[in-house]
Amino acid sequence: MIDTTIFQSLKVAYLTLGCKLNFAETSSLGAILTEAGYIKAKPGEIPDVCLINTCSVTDVADKKGRQTIHKLVRNYPEALIVVIGCYAQLKPEEVAAIPGVDLVLGANQKFDILAHLNELKKGQPAKIYTSSFNEIKNFIPSCSRGDRTRYFLKIQDGCDYFCTYCTIPLARGSSRNPEIPFLVNQAKEVAAEGGKEIVLTGVNIGDFGKSTGESFLDLIRALDEVEGIERYRISSIEPDLLTDEVIDFVASSKRFAPHFHIPLQAGSDDLLQLMHRRYDTKLFASKISRIKQIMPQAFIGVDVIVGTRGETDQRFEEALSFIDTLDIAQLHIFSYSERPGTQALKIDHIVTPQDKKSRHERLQKLSVEKWNAFYARHIGSEVKVLFEHNKTEGKMHGFSENYIRVEVPYQKNWVNQTISVRLGAFNAERTALEAEVIQAD
Numbered sequence: 253m254i255d256t257t258i259f260q261s262l263k264v265a266y267l268t269l270g271c272k273l274n275f276a277e278t279s280s281l282g283a284i285l286t287e288a289g290y291i292k293a294k295p296g297e298i299p300d301v302c303l304i305n306t307c308s309v310t311d312v313a314d315k316k317g318r319q320t321i322h323k324l325v326r327n328y329p330e331a332l333i334v335v336i337g338c339y340a341q342l343k344p345e346e347v348a349a350i351p352g353v354d355l356v357l358g359a360n361q362k363f364d365i366l367a368h369l370n371e372l373k374k375g376q377p378a379k380i381y382t383s384s385f386n387e388i389k390n391f392i393p394s395c396s397r398g399d400r401t402r403y404f405l406k407i408q409d410g411c412d413y414f415c416t417y418c419t420i421p422l423a424r425g426s427s428r429n430p431e432i433p434f435l436v437n438q439a440k441e442v443a444a445e446g447g448k449e450i451v452l453t454g455v456n457i458g459d460f461g462k463s464t465g466e467s468f469l470d471l472i473r474a475l476d477e478v479e480g481i482e483r484y485r486i487s488s489i490e491p492d493l494l495t496d497e498v499i500d501f502v503a504s505s506k507r508f509a510p511h512f513h514i515p516l517q518a519g520s521d522d523l524l525q526l527m528h529r530r531y532d533t534k535l536f537a538s539k540i541s542r543i544k545q546i547m548p549q550a551f552i553g554v555d556v557i558v559g560t561r562g563e564t565d566q567r568f569e570e571a572l573s574f575i576d577t578l579d580i581a582q583l584h585i586f587s588y589s590e591r592p593g594t595q596a597l598k599i600d601h602i603v604t605p606q607d608k609k610s611r612h613e614r615l616q617k618l619s620v621e622k623w624n625a626f627y628a629r630h631i632g633s634e635v636k637v638l639f640e641h642n643k644t645e646g647k648m649h650g651f652s653e654n655y656i657r658v659e660v661p662y663q664k665n666w667v668n669q670t671i672s673v674r675l676g677a678f679n680a681e682r683t684a685l686e687a688e689v690i691q692a693d
Contacts, residue, residue, distance in 0.1 A: 264290045265299035267320055270307025272453045272487060274337060276404035278305045279396030281365060288366055299331050301369070306337035308423060311589040314339055318350060325352030332372050336362040338423035341382060348378035358382030359424055363392045388425025395438045401640050401668045402485075403447045407435055407471065408454030416528050416595040417560060417588065424455050428463040432474050443480025448638055448668060451485045458493025469497050476505045482670055483638065483653065488513045488555065491539050492531040499539070503546045510547040511655045514539065515555035518563075519571030526562045526599055533574055544579045551626065551655035552580040558615055559608030560588040561599035568611055576618060581626035581655075583619035587612055627685055630656055633675050634690060641667045649684060657684040
């Protein structure tokens, strides 16, 4: 048993890089540390421990992780520096070699942080505790409140896809999940705390049920019955796992928002094959078409990787033309970077940095056009907005069911409340639509 009295009054600073799943897990680790007696360091306070949850989806993510660690070591030379996350799992020795790092925890070990902290003393060589990717089998629950008003519910972890460009299966292990009743109980706890919106997170959430004999459709049907939750949002889901039954259920459900985030990664069938993706552009287009047919108001965000190996001029132009035909609201564009140990390194044709940059800019321009068009189409519509607590220059913001960012004059009693509004024109910065309040629920 761990003696938690030694942790009393020790302050910890949390820094999270990367995806929503990382943020959810950092929050859960924070709850563990708080229960043990740690205190979250306030802005301006000097922490006793710095916990950095890292990302490693690109070499830029690795670089950002190193920069963050160096900055913390420089700013807080007496603090214990603990590094977790995908970068820590994939390159533990590299992380441990950074001067000032005290502890590196892999995917299996990060939630045993209390036991490892108990052993640490500043100034000793960094300790490393990791497992190989095929040993990462435990599912660690996480349901946490974000910085705004929504909660993030971890429903799944790991991935079995092994796309040629990706190291995530090596960092997070194979696909696994808890049983549905467990997740339903977590959603009920959120409702009891006053939470109104839950985002379903994971690495490959459409694969839910693979380890328990259930299905993603079974899960969302069960969650839809939880009283008190007003909205669920489905985070990134693979197009081949986004079944017609799931789309139809979202359209008819009581609580699931008409909001989808679907990774395309490449709009060229040749590139999709090189990536070892499990669909083609025809299937992807059919999913977008079905969503818009029964939910014309739906917001659809799409992930695209630019500059991958094998992306010739012709394949890029083909991809750009295909994406232009899609009735979507936004692109999330990632520049390809070489990842050690991936099969993509065997693919011929390397895109130059200059071409990668120019292609990124062209895709970003298309994304802005689609985002502006989507927002403009909804001016004059009546929607329900869940407002957040942040206040900026007398304004507050929130999101509609279909993920339109809305701006109104700040009203304290509207925080975490669903308000009916009529959407108006773009705000001055063109980052949201102004709105006229119709009714507060």
